[in-house]
Amino acid sequence: MKASLLAVTLVGALTLSACAEAVPEQTLSERLGQQLTERMDKRYNTDFTYDSFELNTLTAELLATSVGVKTRIDALDAGMNQLLWAEQVQLEGDWLSQRKEQLTVDRATVRNAQLTIAYYGKGRSNLHAVVEQMQQQLPVQQASQKVNWQVNSVVMENVVVNLFDQGQPLLSVRLEQLELPKLHSNHDAQEWVNSLLGPLLEQLLAQAVRGESKTMTVDSQALMGFIWREMGAF
Numbered sequence: 001m002k003a004s005l006l007a008v009t010l011v012g013a014l015t016l017s018a019c020a021e022a023v024p025e026q027t028l029s030e031r032l033g034q035q036l037t038e039r040m041d042k043r044y045n046t047d048f049t050y051d052s053f054e055l056n057t058l059t060a061e062l063l064a065t066s067v068g069v070k071t072r073i074d075a076l077d078a079g080m081n082q083l084l085w086a087e088q089v090q091l092e093g094d095w096l097s098q099r100k101e102q103l104t105v106d107r108a109t110v111r112n113a114q115l116t117i118a119y120y121g122k123g124r125s126n127l128h129a130v131v132e133q134m135q136q137q138l139p140v141q142q143a144s145q146k147v148n149w150q151v152n153s154v155v156m157e158n159v160v161v162n163l164f165d166q167g168q169p170l171l172s173v174r175l176e177q178l179e180l181p182k183l184h185s186n187h188d189a190q191e192w193v194n195s196l197l198g199p200l201l202e203q204l205l206a207q208a209v210r211g212e213s214k215t216m217t218v219d220s221q222a223l224m225g226f227i228w229r230e231m232g233a234f
Contacts (some may be wrong), residue, residue, distance in 0.1 A: 006174055029055040033064075044133040046071050046083075062091040071126040080118035080164055083126045087112035093152070103149040110156045117196075118164040127196070131189045142167035161200055163223075170223045171214035173204055201227075 026034070033053035040048035051066035069084040084164045093106035119125040154177040181195050207216065 018223070028057065029053050032062075040069070044130055046130055047202075052070060062089075064089045069130070071129050072119065073126055073129055074083045075120040076118050076126060077167075080116060080167075081126060082114075082116055083130065084116075085114050086111075105149070105151040107155070108151050109152040110154075111158060113156055113159045114162070115156070115159060115161040115196075116164070119226070120166055123190070125193070127193055128189060131192045135189050135192075137163075147220070150182065152182055154180035154183065156180070165222065165226050168222060169217075169219065170226055171216065171218045172202065173200075173218075175200075175203060175215075178203065 026070070030053070031052060032055055036053075037048050037050075040046045047068070047070040049066075049070075050064045052064065054063045056062070065088050067084070067086045067089045071081045071083055073081055084175040088109075088111040090109045090111075091105050091107075092109075093104050117125055117127050156175070158174075158176060159178055160172065160174045161178070162172045178199060180199055183195060185193065187195070204216065204218070207213070208218075
């Protein structure tokens with residue numbers, strides 16, 4: 001169990017449009033935000049919303065506020081389709097480099113967020129749905145050249161993580177910080193999902209061992225059943 005929600009969805013989609021040129025009546029930040037929203041809608045069948053979207057081309061930093069990622073899965077209700085909401089998402093790195101065959105995000109930071117992973121069958125969830133759609137698009141080709149991307153560090157600060165299985169709540173936990181492993185475009189869909197769930201379960205276990213249960217609610221029996229069912233993915 002391991003992955004990030006916004007780093008996987010936002011960063012992956014951003015690298016596809018990172019080098020887009022703005023039309024005269026738009027700033028580059030506005031154009032990039034519009035392109036990302038359109039890509040998530042048309043290519044990933046996902047709603048992407050934000051309040052502000054600011055790109056600093058001198059430092060290659062991007063800062064987005066009130067970011068939302070919502071899937072459109074009929075088997076899930078509206079609340080469970082809301083994969084991610086974050087007060088702030090910040091990207092830093094070499095993803096605006098002229099070396100367009102390799103785009104690198106040194107660090108992706110997601111602050112004050114809620115991540116809801118909702119399963120509706122074995123190996124089927126809102127997170128799987130987004131990642132699988134992205135896998136069909138990545139790596140991309142530009143000018144007949146393969147474009148790879150990677151995210152060296154993903155950190156979620158002050159995040160509430162909710163896990164559901166077929167409508168049943170398995171766990172809800174607030175974490176001061178959740179660090180995820182490096183992500184790159186040649187990971188398959190299950191590896192992406194695993195990169196979120198692994199660190200999450202490890203921290204959950206560590207908190208339980210330390211007796212820190214005030215910030216978590218867990219259905220232990222149902223969670224164990226879920227892990228055994230999905231354990232081939234871990």
